[in-house]
Amino acid sequence: xxxxxxxxxxxxxxxxxxxxxxxxxxxxxxxxxxxxxxxxxxxxxxxxxxxxxxxxxxxxxxxxxxxxxxxxxxxxxxxxxxxxxxxxxxxxxxxxxxxxxxxxxxxxxxxxxxxxxxxxxxxxxxxxxxxxxxxxxxxxxxxxxxxxxxxxxxxxxxxxxxxxxxxxxxxxxxxxxxxxxxxxxxxxxxxxxxxxxxxxxxxxxxxxxxxxxxxxxxxxxxxxxxxxxxxxxxxxxxxxxxxxxxxxxxxxxxxxxxxxxxxxxxxxxxxxxxxxxxxxxxxxxxxxxxxxxxxxxxxxxxxxxxxxxxxxxxxxxxxxxxxxxxxxxxxxxxxxxxxxxxxxxxxxxxxxxxxxxxxxxxxxxxxxxxxxxxxxxxxxxxxxxxxxxxxxxxxxxxxxxxxxxxxxxxxxxxxxxxxxxxxxxxxxxxxxxxxxxxxxxxxxxxxxxxxxxxxxxxxxxxxxxxxxxxxxxxxxxxxxxxxxxxxxxxxxxxxxxxxxxxxxxxxxxxxxxx
Amino acid sequence: xxxxxxxxxxxxxxxxxxxxxxxxxxxxxxxxxxxxxxxxxxxxxxxxxxxxxxxxxxxxxxxxxxxxxxxxxxxxxxxxxxxxxxxxxxxxxxxxxxxxxxxxxxxxxxxxxxxxxxxxxxxxxxxxxxxxxxxxxxxxxxxxxxxxxxxxxxxxxxxxxxxxxxxxxxxxxxxxxxxxxxxxxxxxxxxxxxxxxxxxxxxxxxxxxxxxxxxxxxxxxxxxxxxxxxxxxxxxxxxxxxxxxxxxxxxxxxxxxxxxxxxxxxxxxxxxxxxxxxxxxxxxxxxxxxxxxxxxxxxxxxxxxxxxxxxxxxxx
Numbered sequence: 001x002x003x004x005x006x007x008x009x010x011x012x013x014x015x016x017x018x019x020x021x022x023x024x025x026x027x028x029x030x031x032x033x034x035x036x037x038x039x040x041x042x043x044x045x046x047x048x049x050x051x052x053x054x055x056x057x058x059x060x061x062x063x064x065x066x067x068x069x070x071x072x073x074x075x076x077x078x079x080x081x082x083x084x085x086x087x088x089x090x091x092x093x094x095x096x097x098x099x100x101x102x103x104x105x106x107x108x109x110x111x112x113x114x115x116x117x118x119x120x121x122x123x124x125x126x127x128x129x130x131x132x133x134x135x136x137x138x139x140x141x142x143x144x145x146x147x148x149x150x151x152x153x154x155x156x157x158x159x160x161x162x163x164x165x166x167x168x169x170x171x172x173x174x175x176x177x178x179x180x181x182x183x184x185x186x187x188x189x190x191x192x193x194x195x196x197x198x199x200x201x202x203x204x205x206x207x208x209x210x211x212x213x214x215x216x217x218x219x220x221x222x223x224x225x226x227x228x229x230x231x232x233x234x235x236x237x238x239x240x241x242x243x244x245x246x247x248x249x250x251x252x253x254x255x256x257x258x259x260x261x262x263x264x265x266x267x268x269x270x271x272x273x274x275x276x277x278x279x280x281x282x283x284x285x286x287x288x289x290x291x292x293x294x295x296x297x298x299x300x301x302x303x304x305x306x307x308x309x310x311x312x313x314x315x316x317x318x319x320x321x322x323x324x325x326x327x328x329x330x331x332x333x334x335x336x337x338x339x340x341x342x343x344x345x346x347x348x349x350x351x352x353x354x355x356x357x358x359x360x361x362x363x364x365x366x367x368x369x370x371x372x373x374x375x376x377x378x379x380x381x382x383x384x385x386x387x388x389x390x391x392x393x394x395x396x397x398x399x400x401x402x403x404x405x406x407x408x409x410x411x412x413x414x415x416x417x418x419x420x421x422x423x424x425x426x427x428x429x430x431x432x433x434x435x436x437x438x439x440x441x442x443x444x445x446x447x448x449x450x451x452x453x454x455x456x457x458x459x460x461x462x463x464x465x466x467x468x469x470x471x472x473x474x475x476x477x478x479x480x481x482x483x484x485x486x487x488x489x490x491x492x493x494x495x496x497x498x499x500x501x502x503x504x505x506x507x508x509x510x511x512x513x514x
Numbered sequence: 515x516x517x518x519x520x521x522x523x524x525x526x527x528x529x530x531x532x533x534x535x536x537x538x539x540x541x542x543x544x545x546x547x548x549x550x551x552x553x554x555x556x557x558x559x560x561x562x563x564x565x566x567x568x569x570x571x572x573x574x575x576x577x578x579x580x581x582x583x584x585x586x587x588x589x590x591x592x593x594x595x596x597x598x599x600x601x602x603x604x605x606x607x608x609x610x611x612x613x614x615x616x617x618x619x620x621x622x623x624x625x626x627x628x629x630x631x632x633x634x635x636x637x638x639x640x641x642x643x644x645x646x647x648x649x650x651x652x653x654x655x656x657x658x659x660x661x662x663x664x665x666x667x668x669x670x671x672x673x674x675x676x677x678x679x680x681x682x683x684x685x686x687x688x689x690x691x692x693x694x695x696x697x698x699x700x701x702x703x704x705x706x707x708x709x710x711x712x713x714x715x716x717x718x719x720x721x722x723x724x725x726x727x728x729x730x731x732x733x734x735x736x737x738x739x740x741x742x743x744x745x746x747x748x749x750x751x752x753x754x755x756x757x758x759x760x761x762x763x764x765x766x767x768x769x770x771x772x773x774x775x776x777x778x779x780x781x782x783x784x785x786x787x788x789x790x791x792x793x794x795x796x797x798x799x800x801x802x803x804x805x806x807x808x809x810x811x812x813x814x815x816x817x818x819x820x821x822x823x824x825x826x827x828x829x830x
Binding site: 044045048054134192206233246247248401 | 550552561565596597598599604607608662663666667670671674677678679680681683773774775776778779782783785786789790791
């Protein structure tokens with residue numbers, strides 16, 4: 001067998017997606033209208049787009065990135081990877097090498113051709129240790145990206161990744177493709193003058209006020225986008241953001257369960273549409289199992305069993321928060337018949353604490369926000385009823401990660417975000433030796449399941465692995481989950497074509513006005 | 515007069531120095547490590563140590579203060595680590611918005627407060643005076659964020675007369691610009707006029723009891739002439755001070771009002787810097803604002819001296 005044939009056999013194609021390349025990106029069957037302009041009300045000011053400067057995008061940055069840039073892949077309506085700048089892909093048997101075939105004839109807004117070299121330049125710039133990019137952390141498992149020919153790129157990974165194309169669909173700083181010519185010629189100014197291949201071109205940007213984006217007339221996906229112009233406006237105050245939507249100054253706003261009143265009001269307003277996406281992931285909490293009293297499984301189980309989630313949901317979000325029994329969530333493809341969740345059982349919890357014999361006093365980290373305080377107080381009440389005393393340690397949002405990573409906590413809030421595949425987060429959070437394995441818990445069975453799930457292609461088998469992982473974590477109660485991630489956007493009823501809010505990103509690149 | 519100006523200027527210097535020290539300390543003593551903030555959630559201890567060294571964070575605090583002050587004196591207030599913008603760039607982009615807001619608010623405040631004060635003083639103790647004094651007190655106790663939300667719901671959501679949020683520069687569309695400023699300026703002004711009214715009212719009542727007013731009355735001058743020509747100027751000394759202090763206080767008010775109405779001014783810049791822990795911007799903006807306040811007070815002192823010559827000669 002020749003080398004080429006051997007290589008071809010090794011790289012068994014699992015996604016025969018080339019045929020889809022000729023179809024327009026998935027959108028609902030409705031009559032789209034071209035033209036018009038919309039305004040998006042965002043929560044935060046956007047700091048910029050150069051990964052070396054901003055590191056990672058926040059929720060407002062994601063929305064803008066989805067308009068200006070393209071990624072190699074996208075997620076279709078079923079949450080599966082579909083072509084975007086890459087037309088097809090194959091992988092090696094061990095899932096440690098992925099080859100992407102790039103779309104031809106695509107140009108950046110500044111005329112630079114998009115090809116393997118441009119893509120590789122993006123990757124190398126972030127990976128280069130001399131550049132000290134915060135974004136580099138998220139590509140540590142990618143050893144190198146090669147460009148064997150003009151329209152082929154190869155990802156070589158240090159760990160297997162069975163679902164790489166899906167996880168690459170997020171419009172993060174690591175995945176969006178930026179014009180190398182632009183960052184080389186603009187230098188420090190590039191951060192505020194981004195150039196991509198996306199459906200919209202940055203026209204003007206007034207700091208703190210507005211970003212105006214206009215339709216890219218040469219967009220590779222013919223017939224797209226529909227709107228002529230999109231204006232992004234930071235409206236930091238939640239009440240006035242909603243008022244601006246009601247009075248028609250903005251067409252779509254980001255929202256969350258903090259503003260349950262506004263969501264409930266919008267549901268009753270015929271001029272507004274509430275877009276809800278039940279994502280994967282959950283709001284979670286990690287016990288530090290290395291310190292008392294959480295070095296004893298009875299205490300951990302007792303605390304988990306004394307949380308009445310429906311009541312808590314009512315208290316913090318008018319019942320909008322959806323209780324979670326595992327870290328995957330309704331939006332994930334992992335569906336467990338048995339996830340081993342501990343039931344709410346106050347009597348059992350009391351008995352466990354009695355059995356433990358010593359007083360249970362501890363501190364829980366909470367964010368120094370009204371929401372952080374309310375959640376802390378609700379949990380405090382549940383645990384008091386079971387016989388445990390919790391003191392709320394309110395700290396700044398930015399302090400929580402540093403306290404968590406240096407293990408200076410007994411109990412800390414955390415989050416598993418909406419990702420197309422559970423592997424990256426589950427492996428980081430629970431594998432022995434991972435710097436992010438906050439609980440400090442090591443279990444060979446858990447490690448075996450985590451290792452197995454990332455090299456298995458069979459979805460049923462992976463589901464079984466992840467459910468077994470959930471059963472193990474629930475039984476040992478090293479982490480617990482309160483609510484599933486739900487994402488909200490509120491829009492004018494005239495705005496159509498708004499897709500699912502994958503990863504919490506408000507992506508208006510394919511919308512139109514009725 | 516020149517002597518007086520120089521004396522006051524010399525007195526400002528230690529104040530400015532104290533302001534710079536306090537500003538530096540506030541930003542430096544906030545919990546949380548700047549290197550950690552810049553590197554983000556996933557920073558390794560080695561990366562943090564290296565960055566701390568690069569930024570001089572491992573040096574003693576007095577050394578850091580002196581080196582920062584040295585840069586500030588050369589006009590270099592630093593660069594935001596989030597956007598790469600210099601503090602001066604960021605502030606100069608935002609300051610016209612805040613100035614317009616403050617001036618409009620002060621103007622509306624005076625427009626409401628001064629006539630009411632004169633009307634109250636003219637018939638002190640009367641029904642109108644008592645009603646207005648009571649209302650002023652009620653207005654003072656209304657928090658500005660509540661007032662802002664009420665105005666938005668009434669004028670933007672219900673009546674659709676004015677926009678709830680937004681901004682265009684005056685140079686682009688003057689009329690639209692003013693429309694965007696009406697509600698935020700009114701929010702601030704509604705908290706301003708009670709103070710203006712009460713101060714001017716009591717000063718005017720005192721002035722109206724002076725002998726020369728009695729003389730003017732005896733001469734048969736029209737009451738309106740007595741009020742506006744003879745009584746207003748000598749009664750406005752405290753008002754000038756209050757207006758000066760108000761401008762400084764208004765800066766505090768813009769923090770909330772600019773956030774609610776999404777105006778891209780200094781207040782929003784500061785709130786954003788606090789949220790994102792952009793300490794360089796925070797330090798720089800607080801310093802500039804504090805200096806601005808000191809300078810406004812200086813100007814007020816000068817105005818005082820112009821209005822009342824006894825002050826510049828050190829008699830009062």
